[in-house]
Amino acid sequence: MGLAYNVYLNSSRIYGCKGCKTHLSNHEDIISRNFRGQHGKAFLFNTVVNIKEAEPVERNMTTGRHVVRDISCKQCKEIVGWKYDKAYEQPEKYKEGKFILEAELLVNVR
Amino acid sequence: MRIENSGVSSQGSAGNGTSSSVKSVETNGNGVASSVRNGSAKPDTGSNSSSFTMLAPPTPKPSYFGHDREEITRIAIQSLVDLGYHRAAAVLEEESEYTLESPEVSEFRTAVLKGQWSKAEELLFGLEINKDYDVNTLLFYMRQQKFLELLEAREVSKALQVLRTELTPLNQSVEKLHSLSSLMMCLDAEDLKSWAGWDGAAGLSRQHLLSELSSKWTPKIPLNVKQAQISKCLYHNTANSPSLYSDHKCDRNQFPLATVQVLKDHSDEVWFVQFSNDGTRLATSSKDNTVIIWDLEGFEPIHIFKEHLNHVTCVKWSPDDTRLLSCSTDTKAKLWDTRTGECIRTLAAHTDWVSSCAWAPDGLTFVTGSVDREMILWDLDGRDIHRWAGSRIYDLVITPDGQRLAAICTQQKLHVYNFVTREKEYELSLDCELTCISVSKDSRHLLINMSPGEQEAHLPDIETGEVVLLDIETAEVIRRFSGQKQRKYMIRNCFGGADENFVVSGSEDSNVYIWHKENGTLVETLPGHAGMVNCVAWNPANPHMFASAGDDHDVRMWAYDFPNDPPLPNMLRRR
Numbered sequence: 167m168g169l170a171y172n173v174y175l176n177s178s179r180i181y182g183c184k185g186c187k188t189h190l191s192n193h194e195d196i197i198s199r200n201f202r203g204q205h206g207k208a209f210l211f212n213t214v215v216n217i218k219e220a221e222p223v224e225r226n227m228t229t230g231r232h233v234v235r236d237i238s239c240k241q242c243k244e245i246v247g248w249k250y251d252k253a254y255e256q257p258e259k260y261k262e263g264k265f266i267l268e269a270e271l272l273v274n275v276r
Numbered sequence: 277m278r279i280e281n282s283g284v285s286s287q288g289s290a291g292n293g294t295s296s297s298v299k300s301v302e303t304n305g306n307g308v309a310s311s312v313r314n315g316s317a318k319p320d321t322g323s324n325s326s327s328f329t330m331l332a333p334p335t336p337k338p339s340y341f342g343h344d345r346e347e348i349t350r351i352a353i354q355s356l357v358d359l360g361y362h363r364a365a366a367v368l369e370e371e372s373e374y375t376l377e378s379p380e381v382s383e384f385r386t387a388v389l390k391g392q393w394s395k396a397e398e399l400l401f402g403l404e405i406n407k408d409y410d411v412n413t414l415l416f417y418m419r420q421q422k423f424l425e426l427l428e429a430r431e432v433s434k435a436l437q438v439l440r441t442e443l444t445p446l447n448q449s450v451e452k453l454h455s456l457s458s459l460m461m462c463l464d465a466e467d468l469k470s471w472a473g474w475d476g477a478a479g480l481s482r483q484h485l486l487s488e489l490s491s492k493w494t495p496k497i498p499l500n501v502k503q504a505q506i507s508k509c510l511y512h513n514t515a516n517s518p519s520l521y522s523d524h525k526c527d528r529n530q531f532p533l534a535t536v537q538v539l540k541d542h543s544d545e546v547w548f549v550q551f552s553n554d555g556t557r558l559a560t561s562s563k564d565n566t567v568i569i570w571d572l573e574g575f576e577p578i579h580i581f582k583e584h585l586n587h588v589t590c591v592k593w594s595p596d597d598t599r600l601l602s603c604s605t606d607t608k609a610k611l612w613d614t615r616t617g618e619c620i621r622t623l624a625a626h627t628d629w630v631s632s633c634a635w636a637p638d639g640l641t642f643v644t645g646s647v648d649r650e651m652i653l654w655d656l657d658g659r660d661i662h663r664w665a666g667s668r669i670y671d672l673v674i675t676p677d678g679q680r681l682a683a684i685c686t687q688q689k690l691h692v693y694n695f696v697t698r699e700k701e702y703e704l705s706l707d708c709e710l711t712c713i714s715v716s717k718d719s720r721h722l723l724i725n726m727s728p729g730e731q732e733a734h735l736p737d738i739e740t741g742e743v744v745l746l747d748i749e750t751a752e753v754i755r756r757f758s759g760q761k762q763r764k765y766m767i768r769n770c771f772g773g774a775d776e777n778f779v780v781s782g783s784e785d786s787n788v789y790i791w792h793k794e795n796g797t798l799v800e801t802l803p804g805h806a807g808m809v810n811c812v813a814w815n816p817a818n819p820h821m822f823a824s825a826g827d828d829h830d831v832r833m834w835a836y837d838f839p840n841d842p843p844l845p846n847m848l849r850r851r
Contacts, residue, residue: 168810
């Protein structure tokens with residue numbers, strides 16, 4: 167695997183992993199704040215960095231059936247949200263390839 | 277005898293300007309004095325405007341073993357002068373009608389060397405100056421020398437006058453003027469010399485000035501015989517000058533192409549490897565959180581340092597080999613006694629992964645770099661003496677002459693600092709992910725690994741990286757070596773061979789890549805590792821040995837396989 171450093175973001179508002187402060191995404195990359203996860207409020211992001219993706223699973227959510235994979239912080243391995251691989255319902259298709267991070271698991275970092 | 281004028285062509289193909297050809301003359305060991313003696317004949321005999329007195333030979337003569345007669349003759353004349361055979365040189369000049377130097381040039385040279393500035397300025401206008409250069413630039417160089425010499429002689433008011441009435445009107449850079457005027461604050465001549473990086477009227481400064489100036493008016497004939505032979509010898513691995521009587525060639529069989537030993541004691545990926553300065557030991561660091569010091573006689577571990585709580589990114593031997601620094605993703609750096617194996621100090625000021633470290637050449641201080649945006653200068657007692665903040669550092673080096681600190685950061689930039697004053701000299705955007713920086717023994721060149729980085733999904737997947745050789749003084753790229761595969765990981769490089777004739781790099785495709793430094797040819801790609809090659813290091817005391825560290829947990833020792841006469845008999849013991 168070799169030595170690879172975490173990616174460092176340059177935005178003025180950066181969301182990091184609550185446990186280890188590793189950069190995860192920029193404030194500007196939020197697509198929607200209107201989501202809920204296991205821990206309450208969650209945000210939909212266009213891109214995230216420094217995460218590992220788990221195997222895809224099919225899950226029934228309030229908005230219908232989706233194929234998702236859990237994503238965890240590369241540094242501390244904590245699960246921080248999930249990624250949408252596939253949405254079965256047409257109106258939900260916009261979420262494909264996008265990421266959910268749970269607000270409760272995030273912290274503002276510099 | 278093979279004499280090639282390849283100095284010109286190889287430099288030219290590398291995309292260098294005039295300044296680097298001046299440098300190449302100096303590297304040939306001819307020194308400044310000979311480089312300024314390179315005159316030039318006007319090839320156009322009909323031109324009356326020539327300020328040179330000599331004429332081209334009356335009839336074109338056949339070439340000499342395929343080489344230009346004029347070039348060969350000039351080289352001969354110059355060699356005679358260099359060897360002190362002035363009468364023979366004069367006879368050859370007379371007979372061949374090639375002269376090295378016109379009387380005007382010679383007069384100008386004398387004036388500069390004697391510090392006769394007004395005479396030199398007068399003569400300057402009589403010389404044929406390359407149209408690409410502004411006369412004011414040349415005048416500025418000369419007047420700057422005059423100004424410094426006046427300051428050196430403590431004639432401060434005269435110096436001020438030169439600054440105001442002679443230097444300022446030339447409309448050169450305001451920054452230069454500011455830095456010159458700041459030198460007026462120097463207390464004495466010694467102070468002045470150290471601030472200006474200038475060695476005084478009695479030193480070599482006038483000769484340097486002359487070589488700077490002379491590059492602007494005559495096409496040079498670099499005396500590149502030796503260099504030409506080396507640049508054609510693919511496996512050149514000796515520090516001795518090749519003989520001029522035969523075509524020189526080093527034997528591939530004597531090049532370290534064979535794995536003679538595999539060191540297997542790490543239990544995870546090996547990320548860094550470095551030989552001790554005396555070449556008797558090896559230090560390796562690993563993802564398994566340990567550092568191992570190996571004895572190169574028997575290839576056994578002497579010490580295993582287990583105190584880091586996370587992966588060890590980098591290790592560096594102190595100049596006297598009694599200490600070792602290690603950097604870790606546990607945010608700490610540690611200082612070890614290499615004889616007792618004891619951890620002497622833990623340096624705990626960084627707040628993120630410590631990526632890199634380097635020793636000052638006196639061994640009394642060292643610098644650690646981290647992705648926490650800081651580089652810290654420490655003394656041996658673990659006191660933090662200075663901090664450079666702002667960039668997230670991937671790797672750093674201190675030049676062996678102790679003059680500069682160079683670092684690469686996450687923002688694809690090279691940062692160069694004056695290590696004495698700690699001021700920043702420049703930064704350079706290289707527009708590529710940078711993964712490693714090395715410095716040459718002569719402190720003049722940097723070697724930087726560049727990775728295309730991770731591509732957006734819709735773009736074609738590029739994974740071929742480049743190693744660039746940079747002039748640290750001018751920040752110019754001298755040469756690019758391409759081939760090694762890298763995209764995501766910290767792949768390291770090193771200079772290699774007896775006279776640093778090679779450039780070596782690890783690669784994500786599990787090969788070791790070796791290029792010829794002078795001509796840029798890929799000499800070898802060596803398979804052997806069963807995973808990425810993270811780091812390579814050449815033995816500073818034995819040009820026939822290098823080491824590579826891989827994701828396969830192995831450290832491979834490379835040497836040449838000599839069936840009848842094993843160079844290191846005990847090397848094969850633990851194979």
